[in-house]
Amino acid sequence: MTKLGTDDNPLLIAIVGSGPSGFYAAEALIKSDVKANVDIIERLPSPYGLVRSGVAPDHQKLKQAINLYKTIAGAPDFNLIANVTVGKDISVEELCKTHHAVIFTCGAETDRKLDIPGEDLRGSHTATEFVGWYNGHPDYRELEFDLSQDVAVIIGQGNVAADVSRILSKTVDELKHTDIAQHALDVLAESKLKEIHVIGRRGPAQAKFTPKELREFGKLSDCNPIILEQDLVLNNESKKELEEKGNIINKKIYGLFSDFSKYELDSNKSKKCFFRFLLGPKEIIGNTNIEKLVLEKNVLSGEPFKQSAKGTNETIEIDVGILFRSIGYRGIPITGVPFHKNWGTIPNEKGRVTENDGAVVNQLYTAGWIKRGPSGIIGTNRACSSETIQCLLSDLEKLDTGTKKHGASEIYSKLDNKNIRHVNFDEWSQIDTKEIEIGEPKGKPREKYTYIEEMLSVIK
Ligand code: NAP
Numbered sequence: 001m002t003k004l005g006t007d008d009n010p011l012l013i014a015i016v017g018s019g020p021s022g023f024y025a026a027e028a029l030i031k032s033d034v035k036a037n038v039d040i041i042e043r044l045p046s047p048y049g050l051v052r053s054g055v056a057p058d059h060q061k062l063k064q065a066i067n068l069y070k071t072i073a074g075a076p077d078f079n080l081i082a083n084v085t086v087g088k089d090i091s092v093e094e095l096c097k098t099h100h101a102v103i104f105t106c107g108a109e110t111d112r113k114l115d116i117p118g119e120d121l122r123g124s125h126t127a128t129e130f131v132g133w134y135n136g137h138p139d140y141r142e143l144e145f146d147l148s149q150d151v152a153v154i155i156g157q158g159n160v161a162a163d164v165s166r167i168l169s170k171t172v173d174e175l176k177h178t179d180i181a182q183h184a185l186d187v188l189a190e191s192k193l194k195e196i197h198v199i200g201r202r203g204p205a206q207a208k209f210t211p212k213e214l215r216e217f218g219k220l221s222d223c224n225p226i227i228l229e230q231d232l233v234l235n236n237e238s239k240k241e242l243e244e245k246g247n248i249i250n251k252k253i254y255g256l257f258s259d260f261s262k263y264e265l266d267s268n269k270s271k272k273c274f275f276r277f278l279l280g281p282k283e284i285i286g287n288t289n290i291e292k293l294v295l296e297k298n299v300l301s302g303e304p305f306k307q308s309a310k311g312t313n314e315t316i317e318i319d320v321g322i323l324f325r326s327i328g329y330r331g332i333p334i335t336g337v338p339f340h341k342n343w344g345t346i347p348n349e350k351g352r353v354t355e356n357d358g359a360v361v362n363q364l365y366t367a368g369w370i371k372r373g374p375s376g377i378i379g380t381n382r383a384c385s386s387e388t389i390q391c392l393l394s395d396l397e398k399l400d401t402g403t404k405k406h407g408a409s410e411i412y413s414k415l416d417n418k419n420i421r422h423v424n425f426d427e428w429s430q431i432d433t434k435e436i437e438i439g440e441p442k443g444k445p446r447e448k449y450t451y452i453e454e455m456l457s458v459i460k
Pocket of ligand 1: 114156208
């Protein structure tokens with residue numbers, strides 16, 4: 001057989017997951033000097049992962065990344081095989097037979113646990129659930145969020161916590177021209193929330209927001225951002241952190257907190273969003289519904305940039321009606337693929353999947369959050385995927401077993417034999433067009449279909 005990666009013997013790659021890291025991996029392969037056919041397999045009928053169902057609806061600019069993904073999908077050697085779950089509809093073992101290599105770019109689909117009593121009481125939700133729900137993800141369509149409460153608490157001070165608290169703080173007018181799911185907008189329209197508390201276990205110099213996201217709290221039409229000046233007092237180590245030249249983001253964040261602490265309360269605004277620091281969640285109290293959150297006052301301990309939160313045994317309580325845990329994501333295991341239980345990632349060496357003891361697993365690769373953990377912005381995944389593809393392309397000799405592989409055509413026949421309805425990119429484009437059409441009269445960029453059957457029914 002001719003050399004692998006040539007017109008007569010193209011490199012056949014299956015990518016599992018159609019979020020940013022999947023598309024960036026496809027882009028790197030298509031742009032390489034090797035002839036590659038790329039098949040992206042996606043669990044939902046809709047592609048784009050967190051860009052469609054994670055990025056906040058009021059951050060439409062971030063969704064422009066989709067324009068590039070559409071161009072990639074238009075390449076002649078690209079297939080989207082959507083509505084197909086790897087590990088259920090088709091196994092990793094089967095993909096290793098149909099393709100020369102499989103790249104897992106399936107993201108971090110679940111949340112880290114707080115591991116405190118009361119975490120599972122009614123009214124205590126994960127950020128993933130709420131974000132998925134307002135973004136119209138079919139998995140979360142049927143969830144209910146009781147916003148008839150006075151007080152909401154968000155645990156965590158990262159950008160997901162910023163998204164959740166901002167969506168709760170905004171008015172319907174501020175959201176109605178976004179692609180927020182209609183069912184979520186209807187519930188938010190009836191919200192009775194008066195106070196939103198965003199709780200950090202460390203101090204104001206360690207919050208993980210980015211400035212653009214935090215700045216938005218100063219521009220909300222019906223919500224005052226509130227920070228007590230006394231909460232902004234820093235220990236020496238935190239002062240050193242902020243003085244460090246490279247630490248511009250935290251310096252800006254601290255500056256914004258300072259600005260908010262000086263704002264005059266606008267009594268015309270009905271909501272208050274409190275940013276609170278050095279408070280560690282200890283217990284959620286309630287019978288069936290959550291009623292109170294017990295927080296332990298923390299102090300920081302350790303060198304600059306390595307400070308951790310240490311409890312002081314002194315606690316405070318907040319009456320709370322609804323709570324969101326936004327303390328980071330973790331991946332879920334896939335049958336047939338090594339998994340690092342503690343980190344919630346696939347163990348790997350620069351994208352080459354390894355066993356937990358470090359031994360490289362032939363044919364398997366990974367990129368994105370399932371490779372490195374849930375960090376960075378959309379664009380961070382481009383470099384991450386590119387590193388993986390460089391490793392894969394330097395392994396060509398190893399991947400060339402001399403056995404003929406059939407790629408997508410063999411996947412299609414396996415799925416057809418199992419009566420599994422798969423969706424290609426043209427079919428997805430019909431759903432896409434219809435969503436945009438339905439959104440238009442409402443002044444929305446699109447109205448998302450939130451049930452899989454609805455999406456499939458649109459395809460002609
Ligand atoms: P994150 O940035 O890692 O923030 C997690 C937060 O949870 C931190 O404040 C962390 O505090 C806290 N935390 C962790 N474990 C905790 C515990 N046991 N008790 C109390 N607090 C705890 O994670 P994320 O907000 O989920 O965001 C994930 C990634 O997506 C980030 O890179 C983020 O920037 C990105 N993202 C970007 C955007 C955007 O660009 N607009 C939007 C959404 C998400 P410590 O610092 O003390 O660990």
